[in-house]
Amino acid sequence: MTDVSDGRIPLLRTEALWSGYGTRGVLADVSIAIHKGEVVAVVGHNGAGKSTLLKSLFGLATIHSGRIVLDGMLVAKPTPLNSLKAGIVYLPQRKQVFPELSIKENLALVAQRLPKHDRSDRMNHVATIFPVLRQRWNQEAGSLSGGERQMLGLGLAMIMSPRLLLLDEPSLGLAPDLVVRVLEKARDLAQGYGVAVVVVEHKVKKVLAIADCAYVLRNGRVTFGSRASDLMDEATLLTAYL
Amino acid sequence: MMQVIANGIVAGAGYALFALGFGLVHSTGRFFHMAHGGSYVVGAYLTYVLVSKVGLSSLVGGCGGVLGGAVLGAMMEIAVFRPLRRRNASREGMFLAALGLMVCIQNGVSLVFGDQPVVLRTASVEPGMLFLGARITNVQVCIVATCIAAAASAWIGLQKTNLGMRIRAVASSHELATVYGLRPEAILLLVMVCASALGSLAGILSGFDTDLTPSMGFYAQLMGVAASIVGGIGSVRGSLLGGFMVGLVQHLGVWKLPTQWQEAIVFALVAVCLCIRARGFLRTNWGTKD
Numbered sequence: 001m002t003d004v005s006d007g008r009i010p011l012l013r014t015e016a017l018w019s020g021y022g023t024r025g026v027l028a029d030v031s032i033a034i035h036k037g038e039v040v041a042v043v044g045h046n047g048a049g050k051s052t053l054l055k056s057l058f059g060l061a062t063i064h065s066g067r068i069v070l071d072g073m074l075v076a077k078p079t080p081l082n083s084l085k086a087g088i089v090y091l092p093q094r095k096q097v098f099p100e101l102s103i104k105e106n107l108a109l110v111a112q113r114l115p116k117h118d119r120s121d122r123m124n125h126v127a128t129i130f131p132v133l134r135q136r137w138n139q140e141a142g143s144l145s146g147g148e149r150q151m152l153g154l155g156l157a158m159i160m161s162p163r164l165l166l167l168d169e170p171s172l173g174l175a176p177d178l179v180v181r182v183l184e185k186a187r188d189l190a191q192g193y194g195v196a197v198v199v200v201e202h203k204v205k206k207v208l209a210i211a212d213c214a215y216v217l218r219n220g221r222v223t224f225g226s227r228a229s230d231l232m233d234e235a236t237l238l239t240a241y242l
Numbered sequence: 243m244m245q246v247i248a249n250g251i252v253a254g255a256g257y258a259l260f261a262l263g264f265g266l267v268h269s270t271g272r273f274f275h276m277a278h279g280g281s282y283v284v285g286a287y288l289t290y291v292l293v294s295k296v297g298l299s300s301l302v303g304g305c306g307g308v309l310g311g312a313v314l315g316a317m318m319e320i321a322v323f324r325p326l327r328r329r330n331a332s333r334e335g336m337f338l339a340a341l342g343l344m345v346c347i348q349n350g351v352s353l354v355f356g357d358q359p360v361v362l363r364t365a366s367v368e369p370g371m372l373f374l375g376a377r378i379t380n381v382q383v384c385i386v387a388t389c390i391a392a393a394a395s396a397w398i399g400l401q402k403t404n405l406g407m408r409i410r411a412v413a414s415s416h417e418l419a420t421v422y423g424l425r426p427e428a429i430l431l432l433v434m435v436c437a438s439a440l441g442s443l444a445g446i447l448s449g450f451d452t453d454l455t456p457s458m459g460f461y462a463q464l465m466g467v468a469a470s471i472v473g474g475i476g477s478v479r480g481s482l483l484g485g486f487m488v489g490l491v492q493h494l495g496v497w498k499l500p501t502q503w504q505e506a507i508v509f510a511l512v513a514v515c516l517c518i519r520a521r522g523f524l525r526t527n528w529g530t531k532d
Binding site (some may be wrong): 060080 | 408417
């Protein structure tokens with residue numbers, strides 16, 4: 001196992017995880033640790049298994065063997081509903097919001113999972129974190145720009161007060177300055193609210209700049225795991241990728 | 243002339259009621275539910291049994307028929323469509339499965355009740371009231387009123403309630419709905435039950451107006467789908483518009499032409515409308531994307 005925990009107890013860890021889709025294997029012997037309030041970057045080539053790792057943690061992929069341990073408890077069979085109950089929220093690639101619903105409806109929809117008396121408070125709280133959303137409260141989410149949609153996606157995640165946030169390629173289709181803003185927002189959520197954030201990202205340097213630790217995946221295996229700053233070094237990055 | 247228009251409106255109300263349910267299933271389940279006519283025919287024949295054989299009142303028998311149609315819809319969803327969806331069946335596969343179900347249901351009804359028309363209404367035929375130069379029966383008034391009430395309820399339910407918001411979200415993306423814990427399978431089942439209830443209601447009302455035959459579901463399916471496409475699949479207002487357009491064109495057409503042209507006129511309308519508005523006149527913006 002690649003241990004970057006420095007002796008701390010992780011919020012979630014995987015042990016020799018093998019997973020994929022149906023009988024098809026994608027991940028092989030993956031062991032990682034994710035700590036509270038930390039941003040974990042997962043990088044690697046296309047098809048390395050980065051998105052599958054997030055889907056495995058959330059319950060959208062098939063676990064073939066290995067263990068997922070959350071708060072020291074073994075997660076027998078992760079499903080999306082159980083993950084949400086445990087405070088794990090996943091934002092998929094490209095489509096994180098319901099484009100045909102208004103911003104308010106998107107937030108209200110996700111807030112339905114909360115007790116009634118908490119809903120409006122949580123929605124207002126999210127509007128405070130992302131002021132751009134309140135300005136366009138009744139606008140269809142489909143008419144937002146890529147960056148604004150990402151903000152709404154993060155807002156939807158924050159409604160559920162996640163303990164672990166799984167972001168799959170949040171920079172996809174965004175202008176470079178927006179990528180930085182979205183990643184910085186993810187870091188703010190980790191530092192300000194103690195959320196553990198796992199970011200799968202192609203823009204390696206940008207994500208390493210905001211991450212605390214990083215894993216490199218190649219052909220479904222973890223080939224490198226360290227503090228993110230260690231991986232920033234060009235030679236180390238090259239070695240990890242090749 | 244006024245009688246022709248009145249007949250067109252009554253027929254159109256029936257098609258609109260059918261199109262409403264068909265469009266709901268298409269928007270959320272994303273397939274051409276060709277077995278929707280099954281609920282139409284089963285609801286009507288079940289009402290016939292409850293009213294004519296068991297001796298229940300028309301109202302109670304009609305409620306039983308709607309319930310039966312809804313149960314049939316639930317069975318189709320659980321036994322056929324859900325397993326196919328879990329196996330990632332294509333839309334064409336789902337379409338074919340639905341068509342097969344429709345054929346089975348029609349043949350089943352034919353086996354049990356025979357191919358001869360049966361009469362659902364128990365009272366004698368009344369000439370109907372005179373309204374703007376046209377004679378309209380109480381049943382026909384009931385068909386139009388039910389159609390408008392059902393459309394209004396569906397619109398309010400979809401746009402103004404939490405459940406409606408969930409339905410629109412599932413129609414938007416099954417995967418994203420799963421990610422946010424919305425239980426798409428439960429929503430799809432609920433939509434199928436409601437749509438089938440609407441379909442059977444259309445069949446029952448039509449049965450009180452005219453006679454019942456095992457093939458009545460297939461004919462309603464043709465006209466209902468045409469109405470849905472013309473108005474805009476999935477749109478409540480589009481179903482109303484499409485239904486009334488199809489009904490009126492159908493009846494106004496055969497005012498001057500032989501009745502054999504009735505269906506051809508409707509599909510000529512579909513072709514013309516598709517040339518003008520390829521996605522229907524009032525297509526909804528939800529449930530149209532993957």
